[in-house]
Amino acid sequence: MGERYDFLLPDVGEGLTEAELVVWHVGVGDRVEVNTILCDIETAKSVVELPSPVAGTVVELHAAPGDTVLVGMPLVSVGTATTPAAAPAPDPVRGREPDPRPASGPDPAETGAEEAPLVLVGTAPAPMAARRRHLRARSAMPEPEPTISPVVAAEHREPVRGVRKRIAQAMTSSAFTAPHVTEWLAVDMTRTLELTASLRMRRDWEGVRVTPLLLVAHALLVAVRRNPDINAWWDDPAQEIVRADYVNLGIATATPRGLLVPNIKDAQRLGLRDLAVALDDLITRARAGRASIDALSRGTITITNIGALGVDAGTPILNPGEAAILAFGAIREMPWVHEGRIVVRRVSQLALSFDHRLVDGELGSAVLCDVARVLGDPTEALLG
Numbered sequence: 001m002g003e004r005y006d007f008l009l010p011d012v013g014e015g016l017t018e019a020e021l022v023v024w025h026v027g028v029g030d031r032v033e034v035n036t037i038l039c040d041i042e043t044a045k046s047v048v049e050l051p052s053p054v055a056g057t058v059v060e061l062h063a064a065p066g067d068t069v070l071v072g073m074p075l076v077s078v079g080t081a082t083t084p085a086a087a088p089a090p091d092p093v094r095g096r097e098p099d100p101r102p103a104s105g106p107d108p109a110e111t112g113a114e115e116a117p118l119v120l121v122g123t124a125p126a127p128m129a130a131r132r133r134h135l136r137a138r139s140a141m142p143e144p145e146p147t148i149s150p151v152v153a154a155e156h157r158e159p160v161r162g163v164r165k166r167i168a169q170a171m172t173s174s175a176f177t178a179p180h181v182t183e184w185l186a187v188d189m190t191r192t193l194e195l196t197a198s199l200r201m202r203r204d205w206e207g208v209r210v211t212p213l214l215l216v217a218h219a220l221l222v223a224v225r226r227n228p229d230i231n232a233w234w235d236d237p238a239q240e241i242v243r244a245d246y247v248n249l250g251i252a253t254a255t256p257r258g259l260l261v262p263n264i265k266d267a268q269r270l271g272l273r274d275l276a277v278a279l280d281d282l283i284t285r286a287r288a289g290r291a292s293i294d295a296l297s298r299g300t301i302t303i304t305n306i307g308a309l310g311v312d313a314g315t316p317i318l319n320p321g322e323a324a325i326l327a328f329g330a331i332r333e334m335p336w337v338h339e340g341r342i343v344v345r346r347v348s349q350l351a352l353s354f355d356h357r358l359v360d361g362e363l364g365s366a367v368l369c370d371v372a373r374v375l376g377d378p379t380e381a382l383l384g
Helices: 128-139 162-177 190-201 212-226 272-287 361-376 378-383
Strands: 004-008 018-024 037-042 047-051 056-061 068-070 074-079 180-188 232-235 240-243 249-255 258-260 301-304 324-328 332-338 341-355
Touching (some): 037 074, 190 361, 212 249, 212 301, 212 324, 212 361, 212 378, 324 361, 341 361
Parallel strands (some): 249 301
Antiparallel strands (some): 004 074, 037 047, 232 240, 324 341, 332 341
């Protein structure tokens, strides 16, 4: 005889205690192999695929899409070896077994109701005298005031859960825990755009996505190397400032499930081309809902590209646990003093928000100015 294997919701890390079931990829009676994808779950940080740890036949699904399942609770049961599949039961995903009755309605014999006879109303004309009296009485009555139907306002409510719930909690905590300071600086991006166009034409960069964001990321990494104290966080329980020797570079990414901030691990070790590849892969996975838990954890500093949305500038809120976040605004043609003359250049606004508990104005200003200097002449920074 075979056995029944109850697959419990595993610990997906980062102290998360629950997840929401998004969709089943299997149903009762389906045959699965080891690593067959059973379902997608949404944690407070990402959407994760859960593979089957055993081979066998699905005998029971313990949750339906939209249900919240606690870590350690049964998610699906699989009959292994010769264990027969359970008798068809209501499937929380695929619905109930087809109803053999016609779609015209319930059987009166089942409901206990008697079938009512068909009645035609108003088929016999009223007597002529009665109709005349009715007309005279109606003509003496005042015409009713016209009525105006009220406009019905619609409201749509959406439960706050999963990624959006986590974002709301994190942003509220960050805004009211870390004292934010934001500094602004306009930067001439003309040479950065020229380098971007040049890299796209290089044969050894063929197939690599190159955008101004890549050069902004490179510039921030240079600024962090020159000012390592910005790459830190405040440990409140220990009352310590922790500075990391690695840079896990976060990129704020708009996704269908809300704003996510996956990060490139050890970004300071990457050359420009490898940084471009890692950046494109990170954003692609996040938008597809496939960012890993690891990619969404342990960031040290973040960039938010609000310029991609057509916005010039803003005051970004810190990603929780980080000391600084850089907002990169839209690039626009503007008059600029260049080599002693007023000319049209491509200009962007940078805004750096930082935690004033551990980053003072001097450090924040130094980081922002270093980013601007690299973007003003990125080739020199690359050669250096």
